[in-house]
Every structure is written in structure tokens, then in C-alpha cells.
Amino acid sequence: MWAGYPFAIDYREDRGHDYMLDDQTYTKRQLVVKQPGTCLHCHASVYVPYTILGKNDLFRGFERMNQMPFTEARKYVQRPITCIDCHDPNTMQLRITRPAFIEGIRSLKAIQGIKNFDVNTMATRQELRSFVCAQCHVEYYFRGQEKRLTYPWAKGLLIGSIMRYYDEYAVKDWIHKETGTELLKAQHPEFELWNMGIHARSGVACADCHMPHKRVGAMKISDHHIRSPLLNINRSCQICHHWSEEELKARVKTIQERTFKMRNLAMDALVDLINELSKAQKSEISVEQLNKARWYQRKAQFYLDFVEAENSTGFHAPEEALRILAESINFSHLGQLALRSKNQ
Template identity: 40%
Template sequence: MEYNMNSLKRALLLAVVAIFALAIMAACGAKDTKNGSASEPIDTGLPADTISNEAFKDLFPLQYESFNATKDMSDTKYGGSVPTSKFDQSKEPLLPILFNGYGFALEYNEDRGHVYANEDIEKIARINDKSFGSCLTCKSTAVPQLLKEENMGDKYWGANFRAEVLPAAKEMGHSPIGCSDCHDPQTMELRVTRPSFAKAMESQGIDISNPTKNQMRTYVCAQCHVEYYFEPEKKEVVFPWANGFKPEEMYEYYETVAKDQGFKSDWQHNISGAPMLKAQHPEFETVSTGTHGKNGVSCADCHMPYERSDGKKKVSSHNWTSPLKNIEASCRTCHADKTAEELKNNVESIQDTHKDALDKAEEISVSSHYYVNKMITAKAPAAKIAEAQELVRKAQWFWDIIAAENSTGFHNPQGAMDSLKMSSEYSSEAIILATEELVKLGVNVDELKAEIEKATKAVLAETDNFKKKDHATNTFFPAQQPPAAPAKK
């Protein structure tokens, strides 16, 4: 009896959900049916542990071809896939100051196509002989295999990147971000292969054991396009989501759960000596808390629109890149009331405003580091220095979690603005606190300001990206720790 009641309730609930979903789809005009949908299991005849993209080539030539189009390199106003250093004048030239003392001041590039992931991780100067396995987690199709007990199991995370993990992945015939990362090779159903994602969703009480197809169209991306850190014991990749997806909720996590685990910071800042956090590409968190995410629009809706490759058959584009390269298919399915030109202008005006606010937050953050450096050399009270360092850490988190996101504000314009505002406020508080102490100690604040400008100009004037970081400290602003190990390349 009770069983019947429950199944009746479930049927009713499903019907309501289905009607609701249909209404949403009808309202935004998205199409749902197509041939060969991954939601209907098929039998590929491939072994369960297939990890090479090439194994899928003859079965799914159109998706394979589309995937390989991520080789193309072309840019949009702010995004795109041409290899570009983030230190370039038109990007974020202050980063070598803001990440001083850390690998991210050495080399930090804009993202590009999935096919390059393994190549790019191997050659980036941030990877050295001490780097560990975790770094490969969002790049190679071998990772789920390496994590199996019969292979490396939990030792994978902390094993040496160059000596153990990369050779093992190559030996297995891995691909960069491949079919098997998102599809079950035997049935082609969408699947999540990175355990960190499932654990993190669980930590927030979100059940992902029975996801809808629409959720999977986001979850497959959310395995990698997220904020994470390496928990100190096993070096396991962990997403800091227990309190929520917003910048302030993740910050709270770092201040509590992560600190209790012994994870205090990613590095100590070379100028301010502050214990810093480095944020990473939180696309999923940002989209989820923005208008599109809240309306159930998935990553695939905008980044994998249907295309007709051979003139007839519709396939989901596997050429993940900027949707601005194909606004017609990426946006106009839902926004048919606007022309492609209008939509492009909408995006770019959001991005222009965003970039302006980001630059301002970074500028004031730079100043705050130097003010704290002066507090240290002028011998301000230790408690005051620590208080200012705390503000600097917090301020940088609130712009970095936005700067490290790859949509230049589009994924969540309001959320980004709120976070940048908080950042500027914390930086200002640090500067006010420092100024009070420096004035008490008789420090000439005008001279300090002039020295900040001089150091900043020296960084901007350096044309070799690898050397920019070296101009951030000088005799007036001495480094607070020995400089990071030199680049291997």
C-alpha cells in the first residue's frame, strides 16, 4: 500500500517536472530531440577501459572530427584560443606582482582548445621536478584508470608528475580530455569520471546519483572547470564547496574546513608576506549562481550547440570554444528575438564593464601588498601587520576567483561585480590600516606612493614575460622570502 502511494507520488512528481521542463524548453525554444542522443544507451562493442580518442574515430566520425576542431586557433575580443600570456599588456600585466613568490608569477596563460591540454601541462614552467600527479587530473583520459586500486589507487595524487604519473599515462595511450572522460565507452551514456566532483557535491548535500540529462550536460564539464585545492595529506584534488558556490562561501570553507585539515595557504606572498590562496577557473560555480544557471541553461546549451557536419545529420558540437564564434547556434536558439550582432554587443558590453572593474581591483590590490611591505620594513607592530596581511589575502581571493574565471564576467555579471567590489573594499581597509601605522612611525607616505609607481612601471616595462616578476621587489621593497625556484625552461 505504502509502496503504491510512493510510486503514485513519484509519478505525479515526475509528470510535474516533465511539464515544467517542457514549458521551459518551449519558452526558450531549445530543441531536445535528435538522432543518436547520448541519453539512449547504445552498444559500441568497445572495451570498458577504452581511453584513446582514436578508438572512437570510426564509430563516431562526426563527433571525432568536431572534437579535433579544438585545434583551431582564433580569438574573440577577450576570449578565444590563440596561445596568449596573461601577462600581456592587453590582459592582466599586474599579475607578476600579485602572484609574486609563486609559480603563477613565472608563467600563466589563457586557456585554449582541449586537444592541447596534455601538451600544455607538460611544457608550462610551473611544472617542475617536484610537481605531483594531481596536476594531470583535469587533462588526461588516463586519470580514472590510474586511480583504480590495481594501478596507482590513492597514491596517484601525490606521486611524482614527471617521473611516475605522466609516463604511466603515456604508456596507457592517453588522450587529452577525451570521449571516455564524459561518455561510458560501451554505451556512450554521459558519465562523471572524476571522484572529486561527486565528493564535493555530496559535501553540499546535493545528490548526483540520479541526475537528469540536462544536469549531465553541465556535470561533465564541472568535473574540471571548477575551483580546487590539493588537500595536504594525500595531495588529493578537493573542491571547496561544503558551504556553497559563491566566492564568500568558498572563502569561508578555506578559513574553516581547509585550515582544520592543515591547509593554510597556497604560498606566502613575496611582497606582503601574506599567506595567500590561488583561485582556479570556477566556471561551474560562477554559471550556477548566475542567471543562466539558475534558469537551468547547461554548459552544453551554449558551448555544444547542434551542428550539421555532413549537411544532414545533426550532432552536438564537440568543438569547445568561445560561443561568440557561432552566436547563431549558441544563443539564438533561445534568444531569437535578438540578432547575432545585438547579442555580441550585449556580451562585449558586459565584458568591457567587467574588465574595467577587474583592472581597478587589481591595481588597488597591488598597492595593498606594497603598503604591507613597508609596514614590515618600518617595524610596525606584528599584530597590525598580521591584520593587514589577512585583509590582503581576503582582497586578493575576491578578485582572483573572478579573474581566474574564463568568461570575462559573462557567466555571471552581477556576481562578478559583487565580488570585485568586496575585493576593493578589503584592499582599501588594508591600506587605511597600514597608513595609520606608517604615519605613527613617521614614514613618508608620498614617497611610498612614488616607489609603488616606480616598481609597477618597471614590471610593465619588462618585455620578457619570464622576467617581469623580478622587478616587483627592489631595495625599497625587499622580498619577504627567498625567490621561487628558477624556471626549468
């Protein structure tokens, strides 16, 4: 499904925050394409480097680093994420430091009727307990020649809204090697999918599950060892749910197994479409018919990838994840029908 794109060369599981800079520096995806400095926005402590590059203007620094080749930009950063990326060092209050999120959340709030949203003065504390994570755990693309990191939320966070945004601006990440289709690669839309689930709906933040409170002597602190909540069910879930650990684990597993099975069905359907499409290209089929099937490949691929690239395997929003995969299967099916219909 990713033929012709660096993700077909090297694509691994995520791991702890401390590895973010090394894993990005050494992925084989760096060897097959020249990546831009934009990549570092979510993989390094960029606040100080941005302000230095921008001569005290965070956004100017962001723009300058985006346009550098990765290897040059890499020299300006030293560390993976640090305290000041989420905290104001003077007050220790939560704060947002990432330009792409500041712009993205402003465009999202605008369609919800809130004008000129300034995240650092207008967000509630509970919002910030998710927004600090949404600085990075989101779908993104590089806009234009200047490779500006952009979060595609100006029409909303639902997958259909994001798809419409990309179609309107004719965004493509690459062209499929076997079918010639202009495609999109979805990446880690944790914030978007969480937003569609019962926990977001009930006001439960990323930090509630991934940074649960723990006692150290007389103090109650937030666990900064950010990882799978299943390693920590007692503090991550049982604060709110009075089911046993086994029961909680079983509920998560059931959701994840259903999602994974449906994801495999969607992948098989997409690969069938890709095979049929690449064969059809060599036949006497009309360009209109081919393009119609390509249009469906683009949708089937992005929908499937949206759940595939999301790291909770459906848990953050179980029904929505299954709906998206079912739609993907339908798009693959419609793509095949487009190739087979005679009267076009």
C-alpha cells in the first residue's frame, strides 16, 4: 500500500520519548529521501533553537528551520523533548510551544465559533492536559515549497473533514509506484481519534490515562513515565472504573482484536484493488475509468491508514475506528466496480 514511499522501506513501532531524536535521525527513511528540518518540530526540544534562529521570534525560527535540509537543522538541536516543551519554566504552568499546533487549534476553534483562539491564554487546564500531547500526536503535512508544518483541521477533526481539506488543496504525499495514484500517508492521529471517543466526550484527558497521579511520600505527582496505561492499570483506569484489572485488560483486548481483524480485512481489500488497478493500466481501459478507481484507492488508503497509524489499535474511539475501516473496505469495493463496469 505504500509502494514508492519511504514508509515501504522502514516503519517501526513507537517507543519511549527519550528515543525520539535518535530514532528519527537513524531511520532508513532518511536514506531514501532528503527530509526537511520540519521533521524536528515533534522529535526534539525545539523551543530554544527556534527562538535563537528567529531572533526571539518563535514563529520565524520555526519557518527558518522548516526550510533547512534535515542534516543542517539537526545541528541546531541537541535533545529529545524536555520539561520546557510542556511547562513554563518560571511558573511550571502547562504551556504550548509548538507553532503548528498553535495554528492548527486556532483554525479548529474558528469553525466552532471561537475567533482568534490563543491557546496559551484561552485553553482550560483540562484542555491543556491533552493539548500538550496534541502538539505532536496528530496527523500532519508539509505545506508548499516552504515545507510549513500544518495540521489539516480547518474543516474539523473527523476523517471526512480532513479528507475534504486535502482534496480541496490537492495535497498528495506521493504517487503510488504500481498504480500512479496520488496518495496520502496518515500519521499518528491520536488526538483526532481520541476526540471521537467516549473518554474525550466525558472530559478524560490524555494525561489522565498516560500520566496518572502517584504518591511519593506525602506528595501526589503526575507520573512522567509516559507509556502504555496497560502497564499501570491500577492508577491509569481504576481511579474511575471499579472493574478488576483482568476485566479492564480484557475489555481493551476485545476492542483491539476487533479493530485488528477489521484492519486486516481492509488491507486485503485495498491490496486487491491495487492489484486489479495495476493490471487494468496495461489493458485498453479508458483514462476516466482508471482515474475513478484511483480516486477510490486514495480514499480507501487514507481511511485504512488513519486507523493503522493510530497507536491505540482502536481503543481511543472503538466505534469510530470500525466505521472508518468499514468505509475503507467500501471504497476498495467501489474502486473495483469502477474498473469492471463496461458502460463508462
